[in-house]
Amino acid sequence: MTVIGHAEGSATHSVTIDGVAYPAEEIAQGAAFEVYATTPAPGFLPNPRPGARWPYRRFIHATEVASALDGLEDEPLLMPVTRALDWTAIHKLSQTPSAAASVAPIRRTAVVRRGTRMIKFLTGTQLAGYLRGWPISGFCYRAFDVAHLRTPADLAILSGEPAAEVVFAVRWRAVDAYDYDVPLGDSYGGLVSMPPHDRLGPPVIGTGFAPSGRHIVPEFVTADLAELPVPANTSLVAYTADGTEVTLYTYLPEQRAWSRMHGPQWRHLLPDASDQEYFPVAPPLSRYIGKYRDNMFEAIVDPPGEFRVAAKTRAARYPLEALARRVPRATWREARCTVVRQEGDWLRLRLSRPDGDQVARLGAHCVERGVYEAWAPASEVTDAHESDHWYTL
Structure with a gap:
């Protein structure tokens, strides 16, 4: 697929698919295109937008458009394509x-x-x-x-x-x-x-x-x-x-x-x-901290390049000389955890490497995909500490 020139109307590009040029709009900071068609074509579905100029559309990734690869914010997946190993084969392997x-x-x-x-x-x-x-x-x-x-x-x-x-x-x-x-x-x-x-x-x-x-x-x-x-x-x-x-x-x-x-x-x-x-919202237990002139402050991060002292007044938002993420950690019944909440004498713990044995032994519950948490008496928790990881700025 290639992008050539510009199309008329609200679409700003023309994307060529299988030798046919279609009007298209760049979306997601150039990482994808919404491609339009006036007649049905492979991969196109009815356009559900009321009063749409083009009755059919599809979304494609920028990696499917050869001339759109320059200037992308991130690098796409790279693979050696051979007669024996194409994207279909890679997909099958990715699911195995x-x-x-x-x-x-x-x-x-x-x-x-x-x-x-x-x-x-x-x-x-x-x-x-x-x-x-x-x-x-x-x-x-x-x-x-x-x-x-x-x-x-x-x-x-x-x-x-x-x-x-x-x-x-x-x-x-x-x-x-x-x-x-x-x-x-x-x-x-x-x-x-x-x-x-x-x-x-x-x-x-x-x-x-x-x-x-x-x-x-x-x-x-x-x-x-x-x-x-x-x-x-x-x-x-x-x-x-x-x-x-x-x-x-x-x-x-x-x-x-x-x-x-x-x-x-x-x-x-x-x-x-x-x-x-x-x-x-209330501040979480995990937080960013930073150093400015040998003093420690709570930090505000705005990647990729702005890391500053947390302050409501602009004059006090000094650029940080060092930045870290502070995470409260603990061990409970030989399971490594992070602490996500504290209420009185109880800690809400999240398993760092959950498995079936830990889930059963700790009575942990799955709160979302891959995330398991349990309440623990603070008196039973060992090695409770705050861990700081200092980034390279």
């Missing part, structure tokens, strides 16, 4: 746990760097949790890799909501590659072998790719499944049935609050039909 070693060289080409756009898909209940102050954690993806998945039907493989009319997501920029792991069988084997009655959502394959019948999507988890504080300019978004992306809220770190960005026409998308403009 025993083939993890075979696809590892390809999986390693999907990397997270400082400033990489990341995304995690949410249910309506999880969206409400983020508005109440949940940090980022668990399974997530590079936004680049899923830019062509725009409708709830396409996103069902990642959201775990096959019949949803709208899919929600939290989107942010990565602070550092250290904060993310690849869920491989040799490091997260407990998740791969977790019995169906102890898990939520799709299974974890262990190859580093999401389970899918058609797409090849590299997936990540937050390191040790721990919580990440929310960076500045993080967004809560919605994807509607017609492929429209709606920015619902943006995070304001100085105010520790989510600010409404959507208009009243999108109010119906929210699970509780809330029209609240401002959602203040």
Whole structure:
């Protein structure tokens, strides 16, 4: 496929597919295209938008458009294509746990760097949790890799909501590659072998790719499944049935609050039909800290290049000389955990490497795909401490 020139009307490009030129619009910061057609064609579906100029459309990734590869924000997956190994064969291997070693060289080409756009898909209940102050954690993806998945039907493989009319997501920029792991069988084997009655959502394959019948999507988890504080300019978004992306809220770190960005026409998308403009949240236990002139401060991060002292007045937002992520950790009944909440003499613990034995022994519950938590008496917890990881700025 190639992009040639510009098309007339609201479409700004012309994309050539199988020798036929179609009008198209660039979406997702150039990582994908919405392609239009006046007559049915392979891969095209009816355009659900009322009054649409073109009755058929499809979404394609920028990697399917040869001339669109220059200037992309992230690198696509790379693989040696041979007569015996094409994308169909790679997809089959990505869905086969025993083939993890075979696809590892390809999986390693999907990397997270400082400033990489990341995304995690949410249910309506999880969206409400983020508005109440949940940090980022668990399974997530590079936004680049899923830019062509725009409708709830396409996103069902990642959201775990096959019949949803709208899919929600939290989107942010990565602070550092250290904060993310690849869920491989040799490091997260407990998740791969977790019995169906102890898990939520799709299974974890262990190859580093999401389970899918058609797409090849590299997936990540937050390191040790721990919580990440929310960076500045993080967004809560919605994807509607017609492929429209709606920015619902943006995070304001100085105010520790989510600010409404959507208009009243999108109010119906929210699970509780809330029209609240401002959602203040309490600080999580995991947080960013930094040094300025040998003093320690709470930090605000705005990747890729802005890391400063947390202050409401602009004059006091000094640039940091060093930055770290502080995570409370503990051990309970020989299981490594992170602490996500404290209430009185009880701690809410999240398993860092969950497996079936730990889940049964600790009475942990799966709160979302791959994330297992349990309440523990503080008196039984050992090695409770705060762990600081200092980034290279």
